Amino acid sequence: MISKENVFGEFVREKRLALHQEDKNYSLRKVAMRIQVEPSYLSKVERGEQPPPSEAKIVLLAEDLGEDKDVLLALSGKVSSDIQEVIRKRPALFAQLIRDLKDMPDNAVLRIIREVRDGNW
């Protein structure tokens, strides 16, 4: 069974190597330098020998590789702090909503019902 660390590491390694074929600036050392980690650490992350880095480093890595930060965070088993903040405001509602959406097809998920809000008048 592939651990989530490996899923994240393999995804990052695959994307970085694809970019490296076109652009030598995507070597392990140069990417590590841009996101301000040691090359050996990034190498271990890619090989699944270290857990994924912090949210801030993952966001930097996503920006560097041109990937969606939420996808990378999800692969690392994390949820971005802004989404956590949204959920914290109405945790029961969002937990139920996500469970309800779990098995829905994409086209159904895309059409989220939005209610017209009635106020105090």
Place this chain on the structure above:
Amino acid sequence: MTMIELMNDSLCFSFPQVHPCAKLGISFIRTLRIPDDGAAYPNPPRLGAFPMVHVDDYESSVPAQWLEWGGVMLPMYQSEALLVQFDPGKTRYPFAVKLAAGKINALTGDAWTNDLTPHPQDYAVSPPQEEISGYCVGRGVVRQFIAMPLGLGSTAEEQLAGNPKYGGVQVCAYPMKAEAFERFSKSPDEFEVMTGVNEEQAPFHAKMGLGLGGLLGQNVKLDPFGYDVWDRQNRSRCFVHLTDSALWTAITGQDPPVAPPRAMHYNLAGLPYHEEIYAPTPVHEGSRILEKLRTIETQAGD
């Protein structure tokens, strides 16, 4: 869960907790203004639905009070009128609908309440009612809903309540009780007569409020089902704010998505077009200082 969705510029009311068929669409349709000359006119041509947006989408630019009142907003020109159109869909599930402008009931002239009143009936029933084009001012006639800026004393709200506090349009829908719907549905012929399925079509084809325009021939039908069938515990209501084009642009940062009707539209409909009323151009008030100066002619007379 009761809900109103905004879909294709229509307010879609649904009450799945009452009945799966309990759905009603309400649209606000642009029409031309008819003359206010004492004659009762047929419905003028329709120009499509007013575009509507959630006020919550413009949280930083709408007046603060609008956020408190919630709802949607639409842009309305003074050269156009508004009619409220009901779309009961295929199931034709009956609803009682209260309609007000500036929180003045459009059928009775009474101040807004959240409940239904049977005498005098302060709600329309759709089906069979298909639309309401104005304030109900007599048997078979309504005075067209026309856009007027708040503050001029022209809206029904200002004439009756004294101050331009609310403006806009307010709607509230009450579904028929499920057991009543099932009961009526078991006698389809009777239901069709009541809801008018087989009825022939009528022969006629800054912040804003709604003033009273010309007379339109339109029957506002009495409740064919009886007051007790309405589920008054399950209601859903919406505040529809009206803006002129300048306020719409100030709030949204964009011009209104539809252009105002022009003289051509009126000419094609055989209706008079009053440039000064419908498309007023601001004019300078003149200078009080210059006004007092004497002309060459008067000076020459000294």
